[in-house]
Amino acid sequence: MIIQKLQLCKFRNYDSVEIYPNEQLNLFIGKNASGKTNLLESISMVLTGKSFKTNRDVQMINFDEEDASILSKVLIDGLDIDLELNISKSSKKKIKINGNDVKRVSELTENTSIVIFTPEDLELIKEGPALRRKFIDGLISSVNLIYSYNLSRYKKILNDRNDLLKNPRRNLDNDIMLGVYNIQISTLGNYIINERVRFIEILNKIAKIEHSKISDNREELNIVYNSNINRETEGKSNQEKEYLRQLENSIQRDKYYRNTNLGPHRDDIEFYINGKDLKIYGSQGQQRSVILSLKLSEAILYKMFKNISPIIILDDVFSELDIIRREKLISSVENYQTFISMTDDMKVDEFNKYEKSIYSIKDREVEKL
Ligand SMILES: Nc1ncnc2c1ncn2[C@@H]1O[C@H](COP(=O)(O)OP(=O)(O)O)[C@@H](O)[C@H]1O
Numbered sequence: 001m002i003i004q005k006l007q008l009c010k011f012r013n014y015d016s017v018e019i020y021p022n023e024q025l026n027l028f029i030g031k032n033a034s035g036k037t038n039l040l041e042s043i044s045m046v047l048t049g050k051s052f053k054t055n056r057d058v059q060m061i062n063f064d065e066e067d068a069s070i071l072s073k074v075l076i077d078g079l080d081i082d083l084e085l086n087i088s089k090s091s092k093k094k095i096k097i098n099g100n101d102v103k104r105v106s107e108l109t110e111n112t113s114i115v116i117f118t119p120e121d122l123e124l125i126k127e128g129p130a131l132r133r134k135f136i137d138g139l140i141s142s143v144n145l146i147y148s149y150n151l152s153r154y155k156k157i158l159n160d161r162n163d164l165l166k167n168p169r170r171n172l173d174n175d176i177m178l179g180v181y182n183i184q185i186s187t188l189g190n191y192i193i194n195e196r197v198r199f200i201e202i203l204n205k206i207a208k209i210e211h212s213k214i215s216d217n218r219e220e221l222n223i224v225y226n227s228n229i230n231r232e233t234e235g236k237s238n239q240e241k242e243y244l245r246q247l248e249n250s251i252q253r254d255k256y257y258r259n260t261n262l263g264p265h266r267d268d269i270e271f272y273i274n275g276k277d278l279k280i281y282g283s284q285g286q287q288r289s290v291i292l293s294l295k296l297s298e299a300i301l302y303k304m305f306k307n308i309s310p311i312i313i314l315d316d317v318f319s320e321l322d323i324i325r326r327e328k329l330i331s332s333v334e335n336y337q338t339f340i341s342m343t344d345d346m347k348v349d350e351f352n353k354y355e356k357s358i359y360s361i362k363d364r365e366v367e368k369l
């Protein structure tokens, strides 16, 4: 998909701005706090109805105003489409596609596709496993509805089981109830682990290639799914039986901790560069490069599964990347419409060749150089 026109009105620090982006690269250059991230946020807002910075829509209305709007003309599958989003302090946000009110945001997101990198994404590597599970679950869910359905069923039953462990019922045979949960959990849990393993194999293949490009063939990336369920057996029904056995074996521990200790809700994903654990040994630049390789893989997966070429947004992406990686990154995104923000202290000559792609952001105006 391609954004052909973007128009902001009273959005964040902007009063009124209109731009006609390039079909490929768009580089937004400006000083700190000039409004680069705000501009990128407006793109994600009009394409998905959601900001990557806040859940509170009113924060995006200019301080001195009562409402804000974003209009965009996009090309999806050869069709010209008008998107419009209005935020107001006094009413709910309104989304329109070709002038018609949209009731559910999914009507919008089913037709659009976007991949966003922000510096906060580095937490994916640095922080605990919950973020990594969320990342992989989000990715699988966006291309596999059955996974998304089974994942929420798993979470629901896990919650019920934990609830029973925390508050054993007086007038119920708790062990029988736990036994019922164990059977449901082992089937769903096994499904989730299998899907994650299968998906990570695909992701690993793609990300390895992307990472090799961005690191100029110096680094080999490996992504490994690490389950706390022992899975040495082959075949679905054997795996489920083995899972159930482990769940039953840990019941005393679960009762003691009043929590389910085993299962995909405790699993993790590990990243290795040339065989070394990225979280422990990787430099900032390497960690950033891995996140970018994952994002580029996400874009490829959307193309594969959803058949939509996504828009790529890279906020403040260049710091800690050397000149080779900066150039490799730009060449990796050349088949997508891409929006990149950067501060104006980067060496200007380096970007001379992208002259036609540069926009300068200054004094609440966005100007094409
Ligand atoms: N609702 C708003 N109304 C007006 N200005 C805002 C609003 N929200 C944020 N800003 C201003 O936008 C600036 C930050 O813009 P941002 O896009 O994050 O900058 P950067 O160019 O560094 O990415 C800050 O000066 C902030 O005060």
Ligand SMILES: [Mg+2]
Pocket: 036, 037, 038, 315, 316
């Ligand atoms: Mg910023």
